[in-house]
Amino acid sequence: MLTLDTTATMQQQLRSAFSHWVDLSDSQWERLSSVFSARRTAAREFVSQPGDNAHNLYFVVSGLLRFFYISPDGKETNKAFVAENEFAGPLASAALGLPLYFGIQALENTEMLVAPLADFSALYGADPLFERLGRRLAEQQLVRKELRMRSMLEKNARERYLDFVSLNPLLAERIPQYHLASYLGITEVSLSRLKRGIEDGV
Amino acid sequence: MLTLDTTATMQQQLRSAFSHWVDLSDSQWERLSSVFSARRTAAREFVSQPGDNAHNLYFVVSGLLRFFYISPDGKETNKAFVAENEFAGPLASAALGLPLYFGIQALENTEMLVAPLADFSALYGADPLFERLGRRLAEQQLVRKELRMRSMLEKNARERYLDFVSLNPLLAERIPQYHLASYLGITEVSLSRLKRGIEDGV
DNA sequence: AGCCGATCTTAACAAATGATAAGGCGGTTC
DNA sequence: GAACCGCCTTATCATTTGTTAAGATCGGCT
Numbered sequence: 001m002l003t004l005d006t007t008a009t010m011q012q013q014l015r016s017a018f019s020h021w022v023d024l025s026d027s028q029w030e031r032l033s034s035v036f037s038a039r040r041t042a043a044r045e046f047v048s049q050p051g052d053n054a055h056n057l058y059f060v061v062s063g064l065l066r067f068f069y070i071s072p073d074g075k076e077t078n079k080a081f082v083a084e085n086e087f088a089g090p091l092a093s094a095a096l097g098l099p100l101y102f103g104i105q106a107l108e109n110t111e112m113l114v115a116p117l118a119d120f121s122a123l124y125g126a127d128p129l130f131e132r133l134g135r136r137l138a139e140q141q142l143v144r145k146e147l148r149m150r151s152m153l154e155k156n157a158r159e160r161y162l163d164f165v166s167l168n169p170l171l172a173e174r175i176p177q178y179h180l181a182s183y184l185g186i187t188e189v190s191l192s193r194l195k196r197g198i199e200d201g202v
Numbered sequence: 203m204l205t206l207d208t209t210a211t212m213q214q215q216l217r218s219a220f221s222h223w224v225d226l227s228d229s230q231w232e233r234l235s236s237v238f239s240a241r242r243t244a245a246r247e248f249v250s251q252p253g254d255n256a257h258n259l260y261f262v263v264s265g266l267l268r269f270f271y272i273s274p275d276g277k278e279t280n281k282a283f284v285a286e287n288e289f290a291g292p293l294a295s296a297a298l299g300l301p302l303y304f305g306i307q308a309l310e311n312t313e314m315l316v317a318p319l320a321d322f323s324a325l326y327g328a329d330p331l332f333e334r335l336g337r338r339l340a341e342q343q344l345v346r347k348e349l350r351m352r353s354m355l356e357k358n359a360r361e362r363y364l365d366f367v368s369l370n371p372l373l374a375e376r377i378p379q380y381h382l383a384s385y386l387g388i389t390e391v392s393l394s395r396l397k398r399g400i401e402d403g404v
Numbered sequence: 405a406g407c408c409g410a411t412c413t414t415a416a417c418a419a420a421t422g423a424t425a426a427g428g429c430g431g432t433t434c
Numbered sequence: 435g436a437a438c439c440g441c442c443t444t445a446t447c448a449t450t451t452g453t454t455a456a457g458a459t460c461g462g463c464t
Contacts, residue, residue, distance in 0.1 A: 069352055077355045092348045095341040124337075128330035135326075135337035139297040142340055145347040146294045150271055152354050153279045153387050156420075177442065185355050190421055192443055359451075379412065392451055394413055 007038050010061045014113050017059060017085050021136045022129055032130070035119040040111050047104040047112075055100060055117040057089035058082065063110025064174055068182075069102050078183040080144075081107075083171055089117055091138050107175065157186045158194050209240050212263045216315050219261065219287050223338045224331055234332070237321040242313050249306035249314075257302060257319040259291035260284065265312025266376055270384075271304050280385040282346075283309075285373055291319055293340050309377065359388045360396050 011033055018024060024032065036059070041047055048054050050070050058065065060082050067080040067088065079102055082088040093101055094117050123130035151160050161184055165172045172180065178188035186194075213235055220226060226234065238261070243249055250256050252272050260267065262284050269282040269290065281304055284290040295303055296319050325332035353362050363386055367374045374382065380390035388396075 069356060071356050075356070077352075079352070079355070091341055092344040095338070095345055124334070128333055131330055131333045131337060132326070135333060135340055136297070138337055138340035138344055139293055142294040142343055142347065143297055145344065145351060149347060149351055149354070150279075150281070152351070153281075153384075154271060154273050154277070158420090176440085178440095182355075186420095187422060188442075189423080189444085193421085196443080378410085380410095389452060390412075391414085391453080395451085398413085 010038055010111060010113055011036070013061055013085065014059050017087070018133070021140075022133045024129070028127060028129060031126070032123065032133075035115040035123070036113040037115075038111070039114050041106040041109070043106055043108050043110075045106050047106060047110075048100065050101055050103045052100050055090050055094050057087065057115045057117050057120050058104075059087050059113045060084050061111040061113060063106060063108040063112070064171075065110060065112070066105050066107055066175075066179060067102050068105065076103075076182065077185075078179050081171065081175060081179075081183065083174075087137060087140075089120075089137075091117075091134075091141060094121070107179070152185060157184055157190065158198070160184050161191065161194055162198070212240055212313060212315055213238070215263055215287070216261050219289070220335070223342075224335045226331070230329060230331060233328070234325065234335075237317040237325070238315040239317075240313070241316050243308040243311070245308055245310050245312075247308050249308060249312075250302065251305045252303055254302050257292050257296050259289065259317045259319050259322050260306075261289050261315045262286050263313040263315060265308060265310040265314070266373075267312060267314070268307050268309050268377075268381060269304050270307065278305075278384065280381055283373065283377060283381075283385065285376075289339060289342075291322075291339075293319075293336075293343060296323070309381070354387060359386055359392065360400070362386050363393065363396055364400070 014033065014036065015024070015029055018029075018032065039047075041063075047058075047065065048056070062084045064084075065082045065088070066078050067082065069077045069079055071077065080088065090100055090102070093099070121134065124134055125131075151163060155163070161180075164180070164184065175183075177191055181188040181191035184191065216235065216238065217226070217231055220231075220234065241249075243265075249260075249267065250258070264286050266286075267284045267290070268280055269284065271279045271281055273279065282290065292302055292304070295301070323336065326336055327333075353365060357365070363382075366382070366386065377385075379393055383390040383393035386393065
């Protein structure tokens with residue numbers, strides 16, 4: 001159970017994160033923060049399932065989430081990992097008005113702040129600054145997807161793995177190998193093989 | 203050489219395209235259209251090269267452009283194809299303030315309207331509607347990248363090819379196979395092989 | 405007609421990755 | 435301690451994709 005004190009700390013962390021994107025006055029912050037509420041999830045629990053009609057914007061205070069697709073034949077593929085101080089949300093599917101097409105699972109005990117995307121985007125019309133915030137969040141997601149897409153097109157699995165570890169050394173330790181393999185677009189068996197080759201090569 | 207008349211037609215086409223994203227008053231349209239200018243490029247000509255400091259937003263009036271990365275060892279990889287009535291621009295790299303990391307080549311004789319991205323984004327502060335337009339363009343790019351990423355992760359080359367052809371039957375005819383192969387993340391030899399397998403299977 | 409450049413196909417072989425099955429290892433639970 | 439569970443590794447074999455090289459086709463140009 002969250003105490004008031006804990007919630008206040010989490011909100012402070014959220015405000016600090018937002019301040020990287022836009023300058024918020026106190027009243028703007030008040031309005032913005034009012035759409036977020038705290039939520040905790042234990043490791044391995046599912047935060048939401050594909051098909052849910054719960055379009056939310058997530059801010060991870062502590063812990064780690066994985067976002068995953070499920071193909072028609074039931075296979076899961078990891079789309080993203082989101083750790084503390086990061087945002088995530090279905091801006092793309094919300095833009096299309098589609099139901100949620102991915103699921104979210106906590107890989108660790110996770111504290112997050114959650115805003116219904118409808119509430120968040122309702123702010124856009126209220127103040128151009130929120131519109132700007134929305135644009136910048138979308139642009140940030142664009143940057144990530146762009147880099148990942150390029151990596152998929154230009155590099156083989158071995159290079160993608162080495163890049164991931166070198167860019168996210170701490171995160172790589174926290175993600176089970178079979179989830180990381182799925183994120184890289186290969187099987188866990190193949191990743192295990194790649195790692196052996198890399199170690200032997202040293 | 204563009205006649206006034208032709209330019210007017212092109213601008214009309216641009217306005218119609220923008221109207222899918224936001225409702226523009228005449229004065230808003232006037233301000234917005236003032237940052238665009240017409241440009242023509244012959245088939246096979248390069249519109250810009252990686253490393254250029256020319257961040258532009260493109261609207262293709264007629265023809266076809268390909269956007270491509272170049273890896274350190276000089277290999278080209280196609281990032282996107284943009285045909286008539288579509289927008290494209292380095293929203294991601296612009297968000298990061300990075301130099302342009304991809305090149306653009308016309309695959310057909312192409313007419314386009316071009317706006318320096320700095321001029322376009324300068325409009326954001328002038329009117330929340332432009333900020334909204336910017337957000338929606340970013341979200342649209344997000345949707346495309348999302349779908350493509352998912353396709354790369356969940357499907358093999360054969361399925362990606364079939365999906366592309368079935369979603370873009372006309373476009374597929376206009377793109378040389380070796381460029382399409384690069385877009386799909388495989389070699390032209392491999393794509394040729396896949397096509398044979400598909401035909402034989404029929 | 406003859407040449408040439410751009411595109412596509414094919415073949416033969418190599419390398420990368422997938423599929424399946426088996427087992428190991430550490431931690432938790434009963 | 436025994437039985438699990440989650441995770442990782444290994445081996446074997448099949449499939450997919452890459453590499454290289456050669457030739458075919460088509461159009462435009464001289």
